Amino acid sequence: MNLRPILLLAFAASLTGGATLAATNYASERAAIVARYAAEAKQANPNFHGFSADAGKAFFLAHPGTGRPETPSCTTCHTTSPRNYGRTRAGKQLLPVAVSRTPARFTNLTKVERWFKRNCNTVYGRTCTAQEKGNYITFMESQ
Numbered sequence: 001m002n003l004r005p006i007l008l009l010a011f012a013a014s015l016t017g018g019a020t021l022a023a024t025n026y027a028s029e030r031a032a033i034v035a036r037y038a039a040e041a042k043q044a045n046p047n048f049h050g051f052s053a054d055a056g057k058a059f060f061l062a063h064p065g066t067g068r069p070e071t072p073s074c075t076t077c078h079t080t081s082p083r084n085y086g087r088t089r090a091g092k093q094l095l096p097v098a099v100s101r102t103p104a105r106f107t108n109l110t111k112v113e114r115w116f117k118r119n120c121n122t123v124y125g126r127t128c129t130a131q132e133k134g135n136y137i138t139f140m141e142s143q
């Protein structure tokens with residue numbers, strides 16, 4: 001009996017199974033981060049009604065004029081389309097921020113917090129609220 005087709009099938013099944021599992025893990029890790037921001041937002045505002053992809057989009061595209069002149073917008077580095085590759089001012093390429101393009105986005109709380117802190121300061125000249133962070137991730141999940 002020729003075992004090769006069976007082995008190939010088993011190999012293919014293990015590959016697709018692994019990819020599905022990784023995607024599920026990313027989704028649940030991201031959901032935990034969003035839930036944490038929701039709890040924080042509710043604490044700050046008892047009328048909190050959830051996150052908005054539209055508000056996240058507006059936040060991403062805005063030029064608030066309150067940060068550093070050389071980084072007027074999130075789009076300065078991430079481009080106006082979240083599905084595009086970005087570029088830092090030093091020329092380093094960045095993976096797209098849209099979750100559909102980079103499934104590992106927003107799955108590590110330490111990384112997420114570090115970059116919100118840094119980028120909100122350079123673009124907005126202040127830290128972002130939990131509502132803004134949740135809106136931003138919700139928008140990127142829709143992209």
Ligand code: HEC
Nearest residue numbers: 071073074076077094095105106111112115116119120123
């Ligand atoms: C000066 C360039 C620059 C600007 C402007 C910028 N970012 Fe980023 N951002 C980066 C870099 C560099 C990283 C880290 C590398 C990566 O994850 O691609 C990053 C990563 C992030 C992450 C972590 C993503 C993850 O995978 O967990 C978040 C959140 C983020 N940025 C939000 C923002 C927001 C919100 C704004 C606008 C207020 C913004 N960024 C503006 C350069 C920038």
